[in-house]
Amino acid sequence: MAGDGTVARAPSGTHDVLWPESTRWEALVALFADQVERAGYGLAHTPIFEDVRVFRRGIGEGSDVVGKEMYEFEDRGGRMLALRPEGTAPMVRAFVQRRPPLPWKAWYVTPAFRYERPQAGRYRQHHQLGVEAIGPTDADLDVEVVALADGVFRSAGLSDFTLKLNSMGDEVCRPVFIAELQRFLVGRREALCAEHQHRIETNPLRVLDCKREACRAATADAPRFVDHLCDACAAHFDRVRAGLDAVGVPFQADNRLVRGFDYYTRTTFEFTSGALEAAQNGIGGGGRYDGLVEMLGGPATPGIGFGIGIERLLLACDAEGVFPVDPPTLDAFVVDVAGGDVARDVTAVLRQAGLRADRAFDSRSMKSQLKSADRSGARVVVIVGPDEVAAGTVSLRPLRSPGDQQTVPVADVVGAVRDAR
RNA sequence: GUGGCCGUAGCUCAGUUUGGUUAGAGCGCCGGGAUGUGGCCCCGGAGGUCGCGGGUUCGAACCCCGUCGGUCACCCCA
Structure with a gap:
């Protein structure tokens, strides 16, 4: 820092967005706002930090994000707070506290903070655009939300990306499936990679998501969630898939797709860019969280949303050579x-x-x-x-x-x- | 948290293998060429404790150790 001979610099994993690059950010936010406001979503701002329990309860103690990546701190009043690591929990907290009329459809643009080792396309402060829709349990809302994300990517000019779709079941069928999956995994423990052997007990679903060949092979014939959904979840998932077909949003059903937050139920989805060589090719994701409102103290109310990574999306645009923005010029x-x-x-x-x-x-x-x-x-x-x-x-x-x-x-x-x- | 690679001007880099006088280039910046006219061209200039600390040596940007930082990858995610 100044005084000790070194130049002040941004903290590791953070970055400045200066002009003219900032005009591209503005344009992306404007594009997003245009898309989602046309579908009835309104902008919401919520605090950048929250009581740490907002994240612990919903995202889950066992998740990597909560377990080892949160920026937590105690304020001068002794309150335990955390910089938001993602956008959904704070929005649901705001819903629970304010109780706006249903359905509540809101969008946001926000920084998100995770203490990870920075690398290409991964930052300690990154930025997300997202929507949340709280109230309806209707599968057609899932279709709307997924189609909105798809539309944002297409409007930006992207074409080389994939939508993966899965269902995580609900409180009825998920425990049953997890128990069956655990029984299967215990028998395959020796075949799994070291990092996932211990997850059989802590987070068995994630074992399915392992990218290593050994794990992949060992779980090739693992039980599939789609075969164990209860009737209600199966019907919901069927209607979501049919709806996406009907509105022309291509997707791949992926029974290994398991997302990192515990609050997801039923529909979960993820968009990956084929233009990004890096391992960080996820450009957006989301899902239903029918239990989250209740977890945060509100009345049982279903909801669904997604988040898009601004930096990742722009990297994908660069890779595809799309979404150029000319900075405004002077008269x-x-x-x-x-x-x-x-x-x-x-x-x-x-x-x-x-x-x-x-x-x-x-x-x-x-x-x-x-x-x-x-x-x-x-x-x-x-x-x-x-x-x-x-x-x-x-x-x-x-x-x-x-x-x-x-x-x-x-x-x-x-x-x-x-x-x- | 673990590992690979890399730290030389504002930026991108050469020079390090075979240590040797005042450390270079391109771009950018400033000024001039046109005594009032940009872009192209020409000329000139400013700008560097060679990340930092220690060691080896007659001598270190170059070799050795440490440290800090960056970057890429694993994990996980946007």
Whole structure:
């Protein structure tokens, strides 16, 4: 840090988003807002930190995120808080506390914090766009939510991505399935990779999600959740799949898909980009959480949502060469080599007229100021020199298109810049 | 938390294998060429404790040790 000879830098795993890259973020958020607001979702802001129990209860003590990745801290009042590691639990907490009318459909854009080792596409602070829909148990809501995520990706221009879909059952059939899966896994314990042998007891579902060949082979003939869903869950899952077919959202049923948060029930899904070589190819995911509202102290109320990783999504866009964004350009740049009074006044007048205008400072040379004008991307440069000042005029010179320089009375500068469009 | 690779100008890097006078390039930045006109071109300039600390040596950007940082991968996830 300053004083000890080193330059201050952002904490490991965090990153700055500066202009012009930030305009792409803005554009993505705007695209997302447009998509989901058209479907009746409204923006919600909730605190960036919560009582740590909000996350422990819903996400689960046994999950990696809660177990070893949360940024937890005690505030000066002795409260145990945590920076949000994901977006759903805080939104559901807000629902439980405020109890807005059902169905409650909300969207968010938020940073999320997880203490992990940073690597390509993985950060300690990343950002997510997401929606939550609380109230209906209707499978058609699942279809709507999944289709929204799919639509966001397509609107951004992505085409090389896959939607995987599974059902995690409910409180009726999940315990039954887990027990059966455990019996199967115990018999295969020796064949599993070391890291998953102990998970047979702590989190048997995750063993199915192991990417190692050994585990894959050992669990190839494991019981499948789809075969053990209760009648209600099976019917729900059938309608979700039929609905996705009907609305034209392609998906792959994947009975190994197990997501990292304990609160998921029934429909779970994940989008992966085929354009990202890195292991971090998940660009979005979500699912139903029919027990979460109750876990956080509210009345039993079902819900479903998804989160999309902004950084990952933009990486995928880069990989596919889509979603380019041109930063907004200035209408005019004012160059003043006659003392600066006119630059000060004309720039203000242009801005008040609703035009985008900037100027040079520090009374630098005309060449220098014109270079700044050129770099600014401005359409026209407004030139003010001693001659113009003496005559009460300014000179307008187009920078982006062929055209002659013209001189107009200073009082006409707004109209002249507009005409130069 | 574990492992591989890498730390030289604002950025991207060369130089490290065979230690040897004032550490280089491109881009960017500043100024000039046009005594009032950008982009292209030409000329010049500023800018570096070679991550930090210690060691070996007559001599270290270069070799050795440590440390910090970055990056990639495992795990897990967005």
